[in-house]
Amino acid sequence: MAVLDATIVNVALPTMRVDLHATVSGLAWIVDAYTLSMAALILAGGILADRWGAKHIYLFGLAVFAVASAICGGAGTVAWLVAARFAQGAGAALFLPASLAIVRSVFNDHEERAKAIATWAGIASVAAAFGPVAGGVLVGSFGWRSVFFVNLPTGLLALALAAWIVPDRSAHRAHQFDWGGQLTSIIMLGALCFAAIEYPERGIASPAVWLAGAIVAGTSMLWFLIERRVRDPMIPLVWFRNPVFVAANLVGCLVYVGYFGMLFVLSLYLHGDYGLDARQAGLALLPVAASLSVGNVIAGRLQGRMSPHRLIATSLILAALSAPLAAELLVVHVSWLAIVAALAVFGMGTSASVPPMIAVVLEQVPETASGVASGLLNALRQLGSLFGVAVASAAVALTLHGANALWTVAVLAAAVYALAAALAIVWIGQRNVRTARPAPKRRG
Template identity: 40%
Template sequence: MADTPLTLLKRAVRPAARPASPRGVLVVMCAGYFLVLLDVTIVNVALPAIGARLGTDVGGLQWVVDGYALALAALMLTSGTAGDRHGHRRVVLAGLAVFGAGSLACGLAPTAGALIAARVAQGVGAALLLPGTLAVIGRAFPDPAGRARAIGVWAGVGSLALPAGPLLGGVLVDCLGWRAVFLVNVPIVLVALVRAAAVVPESREETARPLDLPGVVLGALLLLAATYAFIEGGRSGPAAPRAVTAAVVAAAALVALAVVESCRGDDAMLPPALLKRPAFDAANTAAGIMNLGTLGTLFVLMLYLQSVQGRSPLLAGLALLPLFTPLAVLGPLGGRITSAIGARLPATAGLLVAAAGLALLVRAHAHSGYGVLLPAFLLWGTGLGLLTPAVVAAAVAAVPPERSGLASAVNNTARQTGGAIGIAVAGAVAGSAADQSRFLRGFHAVALGSAGLYAAAALLALAVLPGALLPAPARGD
């Protein structure tokens, strides 16, 4: 009897007969990370086209980006714990499947509301997938120096999505329309799903903590209300009733989350004992600021390049290559530097260099030539290339090996939370590109504010991050 498609799928996801080599595992996990980042940059290039075709304003475009980021941030900690408890292989495969289904729904969405809902589904899949990739790599490379180098490769390969996203997105939007930027994920997910099932060994923690559902609900409510307050404040003014109500809800959710988590102790979504590690806190604070400044500025930058300067999606994507290429090239080098000298100096240098690039964006005006943008992009991207592997490696090294899934989830949660808030704030500050004078003033304010936050994070990294990557004690959280 011929095999049915369901039989073939079950056979494809059957665990491998023998463990794959660490390098084979690293390749597949980098592919999953690539998918998550590719979606971010492709969508940014498509935003003006989405707004025009679906008839949505800047606030709607913010939700198209933030629907994905909020789901990532809200579920990241839970998915990391779920991987520790139920097996990272199982969670990674589920993440790929949900991400693929969400991508298909995005590509077929008839309205802005449907697109935002599908983006949330994509974010759920990415939340299941992303922390698992880093946890699996941590298991495959137990030596701290080898793990730091592997994380550098992970960051570099994943970062290839950043220059690839604008180029591929520009081509797809120009030639096939904005829907293609989502539909392109579907065949990639299918290949990655089958390959991941073949090479990734199962792993779980015997003593993994239970899922913290109250913490998840309150954390999601906090992020949603805070983001809504910023976006609605940008639309209607900070004193608008909806913005004020959302801010009050966010404050109440924050208080409730603090009370609930302190009562749950070691079973909390984010154990309080983990926050008593200064290096862990500093690494995650720097990671959050990194994405807050980068994704917030990138959101208004894409509107500037297309809606203000009149570039096509493809030309806008080409313009961003000097920003994203250094990030992709320097990722592996940054990992090697971090493994050799620790996270402190690479993180500090990366933050300061990126801050200088962001500050140079204040020179950009409606009719500025590309020569004004190029130095800013090069410095910004170079700084991010040094910073990314340093903060990730520092966060993972600050906790015991058995908490690697939780550590990677916290680090990515910090990054996605920062990105979601950054997009909400940047859109509120810049406003609509139709009012070019106001938009440019807001664009400059976003760039300078991001540069200032980067400089402050550099001081924190210099003071707190370790000068060498040492294994954390195996006892406690």
């Protein structure tokens, strides 16, 4: 639900505009309020999961998300809808990192944990691609409010099952809460997301974009000073001395830059230059969604048999090669079967890199800090998706032609994936990290 709600709303915007008498900027904030809130608070959600228990934060965040979804579905004005979308994002920021922390704590066997992480990543990846399809079907059949009301039965079922099934692990409250680090990180991430969201529309000369950049720079330095001096930092700076931890997080960010940039321009090209309507364009992306699921299954089976850096690098190289190929096949209008094959390789390569990357990150930190590590990784991935869309939007605005924009973004995605593969080989591979074995204990 957390990932689906980032994309499912887009196809409902035209009917929202008529029903709510919304302006273009109002529609933009209906979409962006959720992304901004989740990205800014997701690191804090990981901290809270470690401090007060992953299960408790998961249930609380899920409840907030469900209530906010009901308010979104019943909203009569744009202002109410935007406010409820902010609350939705806050709920997602709480339960998303907590869910991964639960997976880390429940599965003690490293091979089983690798498969569980692959399942977790697969569901999230499929949701990202399936959002426009689900949104098109729901809006066409039940109206725009259904894209929010659909969260209620799912959310209530998840609440009941989690309360019953998920074990209540002990929380870790011995450490002092780092209020300074929390506040500066929220402001820093919020300003960074604002700049990424607003840059394509306002341009580089916009005072608001420059102000957001200045806030990011100032709060980044302040956060670093606070974390150096506080007794119990929210993120131990010693983690960043570990090249494996740094590389795996960077890989996660770069993969989302390439994937979401490509998904954005693909949707526009299929709907515009390729001549498909909104529902047809959504259905045309179904092969990508299906291949994401297949890629995660493959990754789950190969983890433990293949070193993480080789699995990550091989997957990303395949995706890097297939992105420009898919763009070329779409531009020259060849057989749709060939296009589907190229898009499927792109999706499988992307998704197969995610489970080993997540597993590497979690293996580098103590289990008691898995919520923090998950929150940091998810924050960087969220930022990656925002920057990917921002770059794709800029490419569309600058090239003015669908084929040129598609080619430009495909080449950029290939370059980003190649860089991520190189990071995996050089930084992760040199340490010979194997997620099928217990990682050595590190000081938190």
